[in-house]
Amino acid sequence: MTESGATDESRFLEMRAVNVARGDRVVLHDVNLTVEAGEHVAILGPNGCGKSTLIMAMSCQIYPIVREGMRVRIFGRERWDLTALRKHFGVVGAGLTGEGLPGERTAVTSGLDAVTAGFFSASTLWPNLKVERVMRERAWEALERMEARHLAKRMVGEMSAGEKRRILIARALVHRPKQLLLDEPSNALDLAAQRELRETLRRLAQEGTGLVMVTHHLGDILPEIERVILMRDGRIAGDGGREEMLTEARLSELFGTAVRIGRDEGWLHSW
Numbered sequence: 001m002t003e004s005g006a007t008d009e010s011r012f013l014e015m016r017a018v019n020v021a022r023g024d025r026v027v028l029h030d031v032n033l034t035v036e037a038g039e040h041v042a043i044l045g046p047n048g049c050g051k052s053t054l055i056m057a058m059s060c061q062i063y064p065i066v067r068e069g070m071r072v073r074i075f076g077r078e079r080w081d082l083t084a085l086r087k088h089f090g091v092v093g094a095g096l097t098g099e100g101l102p103g104e105r106t107a108v109t110s111g112l113d114a115v116t117a118g119f120f121s122a123s124t125l126w127p128n129l130k131v132e133r134v135m136r137e138r139a140w141e142a143l144e145r146m147e148a149r150h151l152a153k154r155m156v157g158e159m160s161a162g163e164k165r166r167i168l169i170a171r172a173l174v175h176r177p178k179q180l181l182l183d184e185p186s187n188a189l190d191l192a193a194q195r196e197l198r199e200t201l202r203r204l205a206q207e208g209t210g211l212v213m214v215t216h217h218l219g220d221i222l223p224e225i226e227r228v229i230l231m232r233d234g235r236i237a238g239d240g241g242r243e244e245m246l247t248e249a250r251l252s253e254l255f256g257t258a259v260r261i262g263r264d265e266g267w268l269h270s271w
Helices: 051-058 111-120 133-145 161-173 191-207 248-255
Strands: 011-022 025-036 041-044 071-074 089-092 179-183 210-215 227-232 235-241 261-264 267-270
Touching (some): 011 051, 025 051, 025 210, 041 051, 051 179, 051 210, 089 161, 111 161, 161 179, 161 191, 191 210, 227 248, 235 248
Parallel strands (some): 041 210, 041 227, 089 179
Antiparallel strands (some): 227 235
């Protein structure tokens, strides 16, 4: 994408009549969606419903089918230089060694270097990369926000799943993005790591970083998230306030099984 048009800092995303194909199959159908900058949104649905594909379309990792009436605007622009776009929002994938921590050198890279390398979308700080002082300062700041300064000198290959997830999110925070996109943030984490991560994400939300979170776990939906989007079979099946969307009747229909919801203050869980 090339850069065109003025930036609108108030609106993160606008999608109209968006269809996305993966291979020979259309997996997103007629998606219409608007997300304001700084808004906290959960995208909930069963496996295979198109949640992760939607995140990839939001972050320009894949592109919609071009047809009349289709439109995608990110911060007011339809066309972006992707390097410039990455400075406006951060993306944290579901994997621990996928998009966020790529390459075979990752395991022997320190936490600080892995976070700093986020400025270059690189797996490590290769000799040809020029690291400026402000980059190191921003990397330390991101580690601080994730309560992960103790991981600065630790090799990524020696970290637990929860520690790697903190490094992934810190990488996404180095540009001080207005919006953070998270795909299954608690994936592969044990109960203690899930709790720690959710409390950290709450703090980011309270500090003003907008969160768009893909999940199929009610426990991931932070108390700060007031809007919930339900997805089924590649379509948006519901979009509204958490009290309206997160009912036993709606979720039982969405997941095709009886769902019971428990509440503990602002937190939810299901069985």
